[in-house]
Amino acid sequence: MGKLDGKRALVTGAAQGLGAAITEHLAEEGCDVMGWDVNADAMKVTANHLSEKTGRTIAGREVDVTDPAAVRHGMEDIIQLFGRLNICVCNAGVLISGDSLEFDVEKWRRVIDVNLVGYFITAREAARTMLEGMGGSIVQINSKSGKRGSFKNSAYAASKFGGIGVTQSLALEYAERGVRVNAVCPGNLLDSPLWVESLYSQYAENHGLTEEQVREKYVQQVPMKRGCNYRDVSNVVIFLASDEAGYMTGQAINVTGGQVMT
Ligand SMILES: NC(=O)c1ccc[n+]([C@@H]2O[C@H](COP(=O)([O-])OP(=O)(O)OC[C@H]3O[C@@H](n4cnc5c(N)ncnc54)[C@H](O)[C@@H]3O)[C@@H](O)[C@H]2O)c1
Structure with missing residues (x-):
């Protein structure tokens, strides 16, 4: 028996790295999973590989989380395929670091667009679906850089600090309507x-x-x-996605080996 048997999940940025690892762990716990990524080829390969490995339905689509129309369409596609959405893991992210005095403002905006605006677009679209259904759990993959400044990394830290503001605000908005919104803040x-x-x-x-x-x-x-390793993070994602975390919303949980404690 998995902890999330019968649940349907979305993971953004699922083609590689942490997103692929979270997709695999969700499937091991009994979820069917939709993965979105801008890298269509890698997403397809990962979805096929994890489907075979876990025996669950894992689909992959090319969806850019900064594009509201693509996200809306992607959500309709999930409902058509799965009939519902219970869990949404907003993981897609980019990191461009550099000296603030030299930093190209367009690159700074790009980091904010993917990590912050893309999170908002995905989370509120998932919430729309969940609020019409039986509720659900939204989990943002944030960072320890969402809790404290990061050297020559102002765009990333700004996007992740902002993400905690989105998490807390959406949590308040949906608290009485069965949709929980939390974040996980991994270390490196x-x-x-x-x-x-x-x-x-x-x-x-x-x-x-x-x-x-x-x-x-x-x-x-x-x-x-x-x-930090992938399991350190995905264990907490699974917990937050499950009913065991049913009284938790608006939280940003550090998974940093003790590096960040506030
Ligand atoms: N790697 C770390 O040390 C670390 C630490 C803390 C937090 N995080 C966070 O974890 C998340 C995943 O990081 P990762 O290390 O696996 O990075 P990664 O670069 O390996 O994977 C990110 C994925 O997101 C996809 N992506 C980028 N822009 C996208 C967009 N607009 N729409 C859809 N998909 C998009 C990429 O194609 C890629 O497959 C990020 O939010 C990152 O900020 C990572």
């Missing part, structure tokens, strides 16, 4: 594609260090002396 997923393919090199430049030194520096900042 040091083995994820985001770090391996992009952040080690960005931060090496920002800090004037080698990539190996960057990794060691970030491990040493964690009281538990290790990076």
Whole structure:
């Protein structure tokens, strides 16, 4: 028996990284899952792979969370396929770091557009569907950078701080109508594609260090002396999505090995 047997879930940014891992864990707990991503080819490969691995229905679609019409259409597609939506995990995100004095404003806006506006668009569209049905749980993948500033990372931190404002506000709006809205704030997923393919090199430049030194520096900042892993995060997502978290809404839960405590 899974903890979420018979539930239908949406995960955004599900083609790779944390989104793919959350999709897999939701399926293991008994969910059928729709994954959305801007990377259509990777989304298709991931959906097929996880379908075979878990034996659940896992579909993938090309949906850009910054496009309200695409999100509306994507939600209609979910209802057509699954008949309902119980869980929505807003995971899609981008990170562009850099010196604030040099930072291209268009890139700054892009980070806000995906991480903050895209979250709002997806969450309120999911809520529309859930409020018409039997309620549901919306979980935003936030970050420890949603709780405190991040060095040469003002766009990302602004988008994630803002996300907590959206989480709390939507939670208040839907509290009496059966839709809960919470966020998870992970620490650094040091083995994820985001770090391996992009952040080690960005931060090496920002800090004037080698990539190996960057990794060691970030491990040493964690009281538990290790990076965050996908299961650390998806365990909390599963809990928040389940009825066990039925009295929780508007929360932003740190999963940081003790690095952030407020
Ligand atoms: N990797 C980390 O250390 C870390 C730490 C804390 C929080 N997070 C958060 O976790 C989430 C996932 O991060 P990740 O490390 O798996 O990153 P990732 O870059 O590996 O995956 C993000 C996915 O989102 C997709 N995406 C980007 N823009 C999109 C859009 N407009 N519409 C739909 N899909 C879009 C990408 O194509 C990609 O598949 C993000 O919200 C990120 O901020 C990551």
